[in-house]
Amino acid sequence: MTVIRGATTIAQDDKEEIRKAVGELLEQIESRNGLARSEVMSIVFSSTSDIHSYYPAKAAREAGFESCSLFSAQEPEIDGGLKLCIRAMLFVEKNLTPTHVYLRGAKSLRKDIAQKINIAIDGPAGSGKSTIAKRLAEDLHILYLDTGAMYRACALKALDAGIDVESEEQICDMLRGLSLNIEYENGAQKTVLDGKDVSEEIRRPRVSMAASTVSKYRSVRLKMVEKQREIAQKMSCVLDGRDIGTFVLPEADFKFYLTASPEVRAKRRYDELVAKGYSVDFDALREEIVRRDEQDMNREIAPLKQADDAVLVDTSDLTVEEVLKTVKRKMQERI
Numbered sequence: 001m002t003v004i005r006g007a008t009t010i011a012q013d014d015k016e017e018i019r020k021a022v023g024e025l026l027e028q029i030e031s032r033n034g035l036a037r038s039e040v041m042s043i044v045f046s047s048t049s050d051i052h053s054y055y056p057a058k059a060a061r062e063a064g065f066e067s068c069s070l071f072s073a074q075e076p077e078i079d080g081g082l083k084l085c086i087r088a089m090l091f092v093e094k095n096l097t098p099t100h101v102y103l104r105g106a107k108s109l110r111k112d113i114a115q116k117i118n119i120a121i122d123g124p125a126g127s128g129k130s131t132i133a134k135r136l137a138e139d140l141h142i143l144y145l146d147t148g149a150m151y152r153a154c155a156l157k158a159l160d161a162g163i164d165v166e167s168e169e170q171i172c173d174m175l176r177g178l179s180l181n182i183e184y185e186n187g188a189q190k191t192v193l194d195g196k197d198v199s200e201e202i203r204r205p206r207v208s209m210a211a212s213t214v215s216k217y218r219s220v221r222l223k224m225v226e227k228q229r230e231i232a233q234k235m236s237c238v239l240d241g242r243d244i245g246t247f248v249l250p251e252a253d254f255k256f257y258l259t260a261s262p263e264v265r266a267k268r269r270y271d272e273l274v275a276k277g278y279s280v281d282f283d284a285l286r287e288e289i290v291r292r293d294e295q296d297m298n299r300e301i302a303p304l305k306q307a308d309d310a311v312l313v314d315t316s317d318l319t320v321e322e323v324l325k326t327v328k329r330k331m332q333e334r335i
């Protein structure tokens with residue numbers, strides 16, 4: 001048996017609106033999960049306390065769910081909760097990996113119910129993603145997954161082995177023997193390559209461009225994405241990267257796309273590297289960042305781009321605290 005969740009909001013408490021919304025929600029759940037109607041054993045609905053005009057279970061009967069058992073209940077009101085929201089839980093006969101469906105801004109999360117949440121933060125280098133993702137994860141007491149570290153580890157292995165990162169064939173061969181593990185120590189991510197902690201080494205400037213290059217290859221991406229999905233499936237986490245909201249987790253609960261001017265992004269990277277003791281040429285770094293953006297945005301598979309439903313935050317003139325506040329406020333508005 002599988003349990004599939006779904007929710008939708010309605011524009012107003014009106015019989016026709018409820019019938020239409022319930023019909024649409026159930027149809028989407030069926031089609032996105034490849035379900036036949038006869039496989040749905042029962043559906044439990046709950047609606048927020050501002051919905052009175054119609055019984056969602058009745059709307060489901062009318063939408064053609066004739067033989068399954070149906071039930072509707074009303075939720076108690078909570079402060080700051082979603083308005084005019086109908087939630088559904090479907091119990092289906094077959095075993096499958098469920099695709100939960102949230103329509104019209106109805107997210108799975110109720111403020112008073114602890115659930116697994118996945119937050120996607122995408123954007124170009126130096127946009128502030130990792131700082132914000134880390135802080136957000138700390139504040140929410142959930143995991144932070146730096147997906148860029150995985151591509152960096154792959155690039156590091158190639159560079160150390162003298163493999164040409166421009167050769168997809170050689171990188172594919174190398175991939176077969178790659179042992180990459182993401183571990184956590186006191187909440188901090190440790191990237192372990194062939195049994196060795198390479199968390200610091202992968203930050204070296206020479207690794208950045210090489211990581212962008214190896215991340216173009218389909219076999220590399222598929223291997224990394226599989227690991228990322230496996231982690232996100234199991235636990236609440238904030239993931240930062242280039243394709244989290246568009247490709248890795250298109251159903252993420254919250255999506256943000258952070259950006260900033262190339263000048264500001266280069267300055268941030270410059271300060272970071274100088275603080276670590278590297279001697280860097282600012283203009284060269286700026287140029288590299290622009291080239292990396294171009295490569296990441298124009299690759300064939302899962303390029304860097306803003307997901308249609310991601311919130312855009314330009315961090316050029318904002319402090320970390322201001323970005324964090326904006327992100328949290330946006331999340332609050334959607335709960």
Ligand code: DC
Nearest residue numbers: 147148149151211212215241242243
């Ligand atoms: O975020 P970062 O600078 O550590 O990422 C290094 C490179 O890895 C980046 O230029 C492109 C690639 N990358 C990717 O393709 N997809 C991700 N989800 C994360 C990083």
